[in-house]
Amino acid sequence: MNYTRIYDISMPITLDMPVYKGKPEKKPSIIVESDYSTGNFYESRISMNLHTGTHLDRTLHMVKDGNTIENLSLDRVITPCKVLDLTTAIECISKSNLMKKDIQEGDFLLLKTRNSFEDILEENFIYLDKSGAEYLASKKIKGVGIDALGIERSQPNHETHLQLMKEDIQILEGLRLQDIEEGEYFLFAAPINIAGAEAAPVRAVLLQ
Amino acid sequence: MNYTRIYDISMPITLDMPVYKGKPEKKPSIIVESDYSTGNFYESRISMNLHTGTHLDRTLHMVKDGNTIENLSLDRVITPCKVLDLTTAIECISKSNLMKKDIQEGDFLLLKTRNSFEDILEENFIYLDKSGAEYLASKKIKGVGIDALGIERSQPNHETHLQLMKEDIQILEGLRLQDIEEGEYFLFAAPINIAGAEAAPVRAVLLQ
Numbered sequence: 001m002n003y004t005r006i007y008d009i010s011m012p013i014t015l016d017m018p019v020y021k022g023k024p025e026k027k028p029s030i031i032v033e034s035d036y037s038t039g040n041f042y043e044s045r046i047s048m049n050l051h052t053g054t055h056l057d058r059t060l061h062m063v064k065d066g067n068t069i070e071n072l073s074l075d076r077v078i079t080p081c082k083v084l085d086l087t088t089a090i091e092c093i094s095k096s097n098l099m100k101k102d103i104q105e106g107d108f109l110l111l112k113t114r115n116s117f118e119d120i121l122e123e124n125f126i127y128l129d130k131s132g133a134e135y136l137a138s139k140k141i142k143g144v145g146i147d148a149l150g151i152e153r154s155q156p157n158h159e160t161h162l163q164l165m166k167e168d169i170q171i172l173e174g175l176r177l178q179d180i181e182e183g184e185y186f187l188f189a190a191p192i193n194i195a196g197a198e199a200a201p202v203r204a205v206l207l208q
Numbered sequence: 209m210n211y212t213r214i215y216d217i218s219m220p221i222t223l224d225m226p227v228y229k230g231k232p233e234k235k236p237s238i239i240v241e242s243d244y245s246t247g248n249f250y251e252s253r254i255s256m257n258l259h260t261g262t263h264l265d266r267t268l269h270m271v272k273d274g275n276t277i278e279n280l281s282l283d284r285v286i287t288p289c290k291v292l293d294l295t296t297a298i299e300c301i302s303k304s305n306l307m308k309k310d311i312q313e314g315d316f317l318l319l320k321t322r323n324s325f326e327d328i329l330e331e332n333f334i335y336l337d338k339s340g341a342e343y344l345a346s347k348k349i350k351g352v353g354i355d356a357l358g359i360e361r362s363q364p365n366h367e368t369h370l371q372l373m374k375e376d377i378q379i380l381e382g383l384r385l386q387d388i389e390e391g392e393y394f395l396f397a398a399p400i401n402i403a404g405a406e407a408a409p410v411r412a413v414l415l416q
Binding site: 001002003006008010011012013014025028030033036040041042043044045046047048049050051060061062064066070074075078080157158186188190191192193194195196197198199201202203205207 | 209210216218220221236238241244249250252253254256257270274282283288366394396399400401403404407409410411413415
């Protein structure tokens with residue numbers, strides 16, 4: 001393996017972390033089960049929605065009888081990738097934004113937006129709209145990640161997820177891309193293998 | 209990145225997975241919060257002890273005021289590694305077993321034992337004993353992983369953990385190495401970044 005730098009592009013999981021639309025049920029809880037006040041070791045437990053923090057969606061999230069975490073082939077998420085600088089997009093990322101970029105079949109794209117810099121993650125975050133998702137599906141990309149807790153918002157029929165999932169394009173949400181310049185990297189985004197689950201947490205890392 | 213194969217060396221997380229000493233409180237629970245009987249998406253939640261399945265220990269697990277997950281430098285767990293075949297060890301891995309192997313300063317070692325083949329994970333699993341841990345500490349290795357849910361058992365003062373932790377040697381537990389031959393690989397074992405935690409789940413992978 002040849003690389004010069006490891007970048008952590010994951011969100012820390014904390015009690016006060018930003019969560020999708022600020023919903024309290026999306027905040028994690030961490031329970032200390034043993035500590036040094038009563039014994040000679042420390043152990044804790046986590047309880048958390050699987051869409052909290054950096055995570056991978058599988059199609060079961062939006063499609064009845066969809067695929068789940070344990071059937072993911074790891075070469076879909078351990079792969080070369082391209083970070084696209086889309087920080088000038090104001091409201092969402094549309095086909096028109098993406099058409100300016102070099103996108104090829106089989107690419108795994110990470111969309112860097114204002115979300116990585118501004119305190120908008122819980123409310124009016126930048127998302128990928130239906131036209132953008134249709135465009136990426138037509139390009140037959142391998143996967144797409146975004147620095148938002150959802151790849152879409154306020155689209156009641158989940159058009160963005162469904163357009164991507166029709167082509168089995170992997171969806172990574174909750175990335176942190178503030179330190180990452182546009183360019184090519186190697187992505188490591190294998191999720192915790194929670195069998196049967198529609199999503200799972202990922203420690204996503206880029207190698208340069 | 210040049211590699212010919214990706215090996216998943218993690219345990220799937222399931223309701224009936226083997227857990228440390230078969231303790232019921234170490235079994236995960238997975239709760240479906242929304243599904244297609246009531247809406248148009250599926251979401252679930254996990255509640256689980258942080259030592260369930262494949263995970264990385266930090267020194268807080270055994271040392272008061274020890275270090276925690278968020279302070280881990282990722283180059284400690286994204287690193288070349290060596291898999292050692294120790295499948296002939298009957299009860300535990302001791303200094304005498306390890307002295308036969310080529311072990312150098314800075315190595316990350318994965319100990320492959322009978323645990324990967326036999327149904328002994330919840331009871332009399334093969335572990336690393338104090339003499340083995342002292343030997344690895346004296347070699348100043350970077351980390352050690354094992355195909356058991358604990359790197360030691362039935363040592364009330366946790367001598368194995370403490371010997372390793374004195375040298376800040378990373379400890380990976382719950383690996384599955386049945387398909388991995390002795391040799392050199394590239395290890396990817398970055399844990400979910402649960403801030404303040406003494407351990408965290410890892411999707412551990414080897415690249416060949």
